Amino acid sequence: MADYSERALLPEGFHDDLPPEAEGEASVIAALLARFQAYGYGRVAPPLVEFEDSLLAGSGKTQSRQMFRLMDPVSQRMMGIRTDMTIQVARIAATRLAASPRPLRLCYAGQVLLVKGGQIRSERQFGQAGVELIGVGSIEADAEVLLLAADALRAVGVQGLSADLTVPSLVPVLAAELGLPDVAAGQIRAALNAKDIGQLQSIEGRAGEIFRGLLAASGEADAALRALQELQLPAQAAAIVAELQGLVTRVQALSPDLVLTIDPGEFRGFEYKAGIAFTLFAAKGRGELGRGGRYEITRADTGAAEAATGVSLYLDSLMRVATAPDMAAKLYVPHGTAVTLLAGLQDQGYRTVRGLAPEADVRAAARHLGCGYIYADERITLLD
Amino acid sequence: MADYSERALLPEGFHDDLPPEAEGEASVIAALLARFQAYGYGRVAPPLVEFEDSLLAGSGKTQSRQMFRLMDPVSQRMMGIRTDMTIQVARIAATRLAASPRPLRLCYAGQVLLVKGGQIRSERQFGQAGVELIGVGSIEADAEVLLLAADALRAVGVQGLSADLTVPSLVPVLAAELGLPDVAAGQIRAALNAKDIGQLQSIEGRAGEIFRGLLAASGEADAALRALQELQLPAQAAAIVAELQGLVTRVQALSPDLVLTIDPGEFRGFEYKAGIAFTLFAAKGRGELGRGGRYEITRADTGAAEAATGVSLYLDSLMRVATAPDMAAKLYVPHGTAVTLLAGLQDQGYRTVRGLAPEADVRAAARHLGCGYIYADERITLLD
Numbered sequence: 001m002a003d004y005s006e007r008a009l010l011p012e013g014f015h016d017d018l019p020p021e022a023e024g025e026a027s028v029i030a031a032l033l034a035r036f037q038a039y040g041y042g043r044v045a046p047p048l049v050e051f052e053d054s055l056l057a058g059s060g061k062t063q064s065r066q067m068f069r070l071m072d073p074v075s076q077r078m079m080g081i082r083t084d085m086t087i088q089v090a091r092i093a094a095t096r097l098a099a100s101p102r103p104l105r106l107c108y109a110g111q112v113l114l115v116k117g118g119q120i121r122s123e124r125q126f127g128q129a130g131v132e133l134i135g136v137g138s139i140e141a142d143a144e145v146l147l148l149a150a151d152a153l154r155a156v157g158v159q160g161l162s163a164d165l166t167v168p169s170l171v172p173v174l175a176a177e178l179g180l181p182d183v184a185a186g187q188i189r190a191a192l193n194a195k196d197i198g199q200l201q202s203i204e205g206r207a208g209e210i211f212r213g214l215l216a217a218s219g220e221a222d223a224a225l226r227a228l229q230e231l232q233l234p235a236q237a238a239a240i241v242a243e244l245q246g247l248v249t250r251v252q253a254l255s256p257d258l259v260l261t262i263d264p265g266e267f268r269g270f271e272y273k274a275g276i277a278f279t280l281f282a283a284k285g286r287g288e289l290g291r292g293g294r295y296e297i298t299r300a301d302t303g304a305a306e307a308a309t310g311v312s313l314y315l316d317s318l319m320r321v322a323t324a325p326d327m328a329a330k331l332y333v334p335h336g337t338a339v340t341l342l343a344g345l346q347d348q349g350y351r352t353v354r355g356l357a358p359e360a361d362v363r364a365a366a367r368h369l370g371c372g373y374i375y376a377d378e379r380i381t382l383l384d
Numbered sequence: 385m386a387d388y389s390e391r392a393l394l395p396e397g398f399h400d401d402l403p404p405e406a407e408g409e410a411s412v413i414a415a416l417l418a419r420f421q422a423y424g425y426g427r428v429a430p431p432l433v434e435f436e437d438s439l440l441a442g443s444g445k446t447q448s449r450q451m452f453r454l455m456d457p458v459s460q461r462m463m464g465i466r467t468d469m470t471i472q473v474a475r476i477a478a479t480r481l482a483a484s485p486r487p488l489r490l491c492y493a494g495q496v497l498l499v500k501g502g503q504i505r506s507e508r509q510f511g512q513a514g515v516e517l518i519g520v521g522s523i524e525a526d527a528e529v530l531l532l533a534a535d536a537l538r539a540v541g542v543q544g545l546s547a548d549l550t551v552p553s554l555v556p557v558l559a560a561e562l563g564l565p566d567v568a569a570g571q572i573r574a575a576l577n578a579k580d581i582g583q584l585q586s587i588e589g590r591a592g593e594i595f596r597g598l599l600a601a602s603g604e605a606d607a608a609l610r611a612l613q614e615l616q617l618p619a620q621a622a623a624i625v626a627e628l629q630g631l632v633t634r635v636q637a638l639s640p641d642l643v644l645t646i647d648p649g650e651f652r653g654f655e656y657k658a659g660i661a662f663t664l665f666a667a668k669g670r671g672e673l674g675r676g677g678r679y680e681i682t683r684a685d686t687g688a689a690e691a692a693t694g695v696s697l698y699l700d701s702l703m704r705v706a707t708a709p710d711m712a713a714k715l716y717v718p719h720g721t722a723v724t725l726l727a728g729l730q731d732q733g734y735r736t737v738r739g740l741a742p743e744a745d746v747r748a749a750a751r752h753l754g755c756g757y758i759y760a761d762e763r764i765t766l767l768d
Contacts, residue, residue: 009479012458014433016476019426019490026427026493030414038730040714040737040753042403043410047509048432048495050394068454070465073499074396081454081465092400095393101752103740106403109410111432111495115457125431140719140740147723254723330424335524339531339638346422353424356487356524368485369424 013117013124024324025127025315028156029109031325032129032313035152036107039144041131044106046088048113052080059295060087066114081113085128086312090297093134093308098301102135120287127315130290137294137307139243142276143250145292149280149311150258153289157323160283162259165221165247167276168267168293170240171214177234178207192265214265221248221260228264247276274307285321290314327351331373331380332366334359345375397501397508408708409511409699412540413493415709416513416697419536420491423528425515428490430472432497436464443679444471450498465497469512470696474681477518477692482685486519504671511699514674521678521691523627526660527634529676533664533695534642537673541707544667546643549605549631551660552651552677554624555598561618562591576649598649605632605644612648631660658691669705674698711735715757715764716750718743729759 010016017025033043049070056064068081082088085108093104109129117124131148133141150161171192175185184203188211191199200212210231217227225248228241241264248260267277277293292311299306328351333342335355342352350373359365366374366383374381394400401409417427433454440448451464466472469492477488493513501508515532517525534545555576559569568587572595575583584596594615601611609632612625625648632644651661661677676695683690712735717726719739726736734757743749750758750767758765 009438009475010431010434011456011461011463014431016431016472016480017427017429018476018480019428022427022429022492023421025429026414026417030410033410037407037712038735039726040735040755043401043406044403045401045406045409047394047398047400048497049398049509054393070452070454072395077395079395088400091393092402096400096402101754103753105737108406113432125433136740138740144738144740328421342423351422351424353489354528356520356522356528369487370485371424 011124013114013122015123020324020327021319023327024322025319027324028319028322029127029129029315031156032152033107033109035155036129036131036148039105039131039148039151041105041107041133041148044089044092044108045110046082046085046092046108048111049079049081050088051075052078054091055080055082055087057087058090058298060084063087066116068113068115082110083112083114084312085110085112086130086132086310089130089132089310090134090295090308093132094297095300098299102306103141104134105131106134107131121314121316123316128312129315130292130310130312132308132310134297134308135306137275137309139246139250141307141309142247142294143254145309145311146247146251146278147255147258149290149292149313150255153280153282153313153318153322156318158282158289158318158321160259161257162261162281162283163251164261164263164279164281165244165276166263166266166278167240167244169274170237170264171211171267173240174210174214174233174237177236178210180207189267193268195265211265218263218265219261221252221262224262224264228262244276275309278311280311280313282321285317287317287320288314289318289321329373330369330371331375332362332369332371333375334362334365337375341375345380348380350380395508397498397506399507404708404711405703407711408706409703411708412703412706413511413513413699415540416536417491417493419539420513420515420532423489423515423532423535425489425491425517425532428473428476428492429494430466430469430476430492432495433463433465434472435459436462438475439464439466439471441471442474442682444468447471450500452497452499466494467496467498468696469494469496470514470516470694473514473516473694474518474679474692477516478681479684482683486690487525488518489515490518491515505698505700507700512696513699514676514694514696516692516694518681518692519690521659521693523630523634525691525693526631526678527638529693529695530631530635530662531639531642533674533676533697534639537664537666537697537702537706540702542666542673542702542705544643545641545673546645546665546667547635548645548647548663548665549628549660550647550650550662551624551628553658554621554648555595555651557624558594558598558617558621561620562594564591573651577652579649595649602647602649603645605636605646608646608648612646628660659693662695664695664697666705669701671701671704672698673702673705713757714753714755715759716746716753716755717759718746718749721759725759729764732764734764 063083066083070079072079114124213231217224274296275294279291280289290313294309296305331350333352333354335358447467450467454463456463498508597615601608658680659678663675664673674697678693680689715734717736717738719742
């Protein structure tokens, strides 16, 4: 009926997942959610589409250029297709679940769409899964979320996991404590984000010493923390570093094989984080597996701010390093075999593939359909 | 950060699934897919968005008014958000999997979006799950798909399942065999779809007798088939009824508790079906659970038509009658309990909820978070 021959099949950045990849991704998502739920996180499922202004609220405003818009013929208002589910889960926590007891633990998984693919992530549709721990702002809460992300990633076979920690508030706090004018502070932020040591060389005195020290302190967590302590930072900045030290100590004690690094000058992409933020990587595989950190939600009922920590995992980069569970073997069941036998064969762990018409050669029919086993003479036989 | 107070939360027809509903729906989808996969159906996952003309190909053209459009800034072509996944799976079978051995068994699950909600189904986003059996057009294939749908629905606790069978080609074939002019045939189709016996009274002779007989033959399958046989239909129509009889006999033998009814004059909504079509219902619950039937695909490689049978289940109506599995009980683990104990407690079937700060009253803290059990003094205790 349809004629596909003269058309590009799919728009750039969108793809079909075929067997066995589609099942592998579904299994990985199910395994992640099972870990989240085992730690008491309740699943929520917000819609793919919402009013544009809901999706652009708070930290959502950074998503504006990446969001597809739709006119809603019912309300005559603009809607957007979600680019991120964190915003939606925060909305649920702030509104429909505002009266639910805190800490509120929520988890989610779903698809998100982007107007344009990025350089690292070329896809315009990908799966996202994550957790939000709402109503507590503490190192204990940050540690729970980071360790849960690591637990879930290990459950899907990710090896050589590392977390890069950053504190987006550190540089602005330091700039204020050192009395730097806004212009200088902006230049320093740019230089730190670009890891541009040359630019920092021109800053004189104590400020120059500290910001160059910050850049030099990037790397393995214990060494980075020692370097930061040697900088003898002013009080508020020192308190931030002490929090970072607290999280590192806690995570190292509970998950010694999770490699921790620190990038104290980095904050790009974390503008809306209120505390420690982290990015997850696997030893192999390119691109980040996920991001998380602390942020703030404004409750719809009282208008009060409440702290939250969350993490989002990106299924496209995750699927490059995850191990999907083995699929059950396919067993060919020749035409004429009683259908009532199938359930028993499936209970033995096979996928049954029925012959829909009499076969001239049962083994050839089985091989044709990619079955490794046949059921014949009331027995399961491995095809050689 | 966000202020949601003055806004309607979500556009009409879209909703947030909260705990435990979101988990329930995910469990039901996973259980359906597990049944599909047990019968050798391989999962595919097409994207939410495609080029408009792909989604409107073939039977997709009936979806045009229900499809949201997006301009693709990359290709400058119009894209649509899928309203149905069957079209997408047919595209995959006809193109990327054109060279895969037949019969090709595929399954899928995902979200679809509609521009406007219907009277029965007010939602504009809902989940769809189903199977397609491609490359065979036979009663055996139809029976496999119908029985698999019934098996999957029973696996998620649906009771009192019935399938209403129809043959969209029967009325047009009869009209041709009886030599009716197009106008008369159109009026008869309309009268049959409207179950308007009055309109049919005015048709004289053999044709009037047959079409009134068709309308009267609606109902329980065995009685309907007897009534159809008594009508002594012309050859092609009689052959169609014989096929219907074949499917009924086969399904009754294999699944005696599946109630079968026949509506021989119905074809509304089945315009693109090439053989027997069916609609699934549960004894309780309003609305149909799913639809299926035989159709044709045109292969992109050879241009040849091939027969396929598929079924789609609708998660919104299904969730009203499905039984989601029980969720694991929540166990409160007080602050200070070694985190290394959690995995063992989770293995015993609990969801662990950690205390993130010292509790004044552990039982009160557990109840506050909805936990039915606490872990204290190295024991699990049921909270009374």
